[in-house]
Amino acid sequence: MCRHLDQHQKHQIAQQVAAAMEYLHSKNVVHFDLKCDNLLVDWKDPRHPICKVGDVGLSEIKRKNLVSGGPRGTIPWMAPELFHGSSNKVSEKVDVYSYGIVLWEMLTGEEPYANMHYGAIVDGVVNYNLRPTIPSDCDPEWSRLIALCWAPNPAARPSFTEIAAQSKKA
Secondary structure (H helix, E strand, C coil): CCCCHHHHHHHHHCCCCCHHHHHHHCCCCEECCCCCHEEEEEEECCCCEEECCCCCCCCCCCCCCEEEEECCHHHHHHHHHHHCCCCCCEEEHHHHHHHHHHHHHHCCCCCCCCCCCCCHHHHHHHHCCCCCCCCCCCHHEEEHHHHHHHCHHHHCCCCCCHHHHHHHHC
16 A cells, blocks of 8 residues: 555555544554554545554553553564563554554555564564664655654654644644
8 A cells, every 4th residue: 555655645644544543542542553554545536545544453442551461563563662571561652653664664665674584673673773764865854753753762752642733734
């Protein structure tokens, strides 16, 4: 889905995903598997695609401020804190990390870490702050947002409310 999108389509889809995730988080639902493959897009009007976030099979309702449980999702899109064996409580910020990967996917049309084995991805993300390379010709606002979403510390990542508000201004 994320290949061959023009700038307008990328922006519209990114806004719609942020709004959908803001809604899920407002209902205390953490998705855990946000990626382009789980975005459903109606292309009847290519200038105004309608995007819905699908595949909520791994979602869980957040209790208090954290969600319990071990790693879940698809490795290239998973936040570093999901890999920590000692960290069985995570926040909705795992979805924000994944959103950063989704933005990168839309930007490049590529799959993250396509030529790497899952073990190397996990080791790199957790121990060496590995992230896909943001192309140098990337819009500075997108580049900044992607970097914020990928922050190693979940508390430093923006909320989807902040992301949705910012994308409406752009």
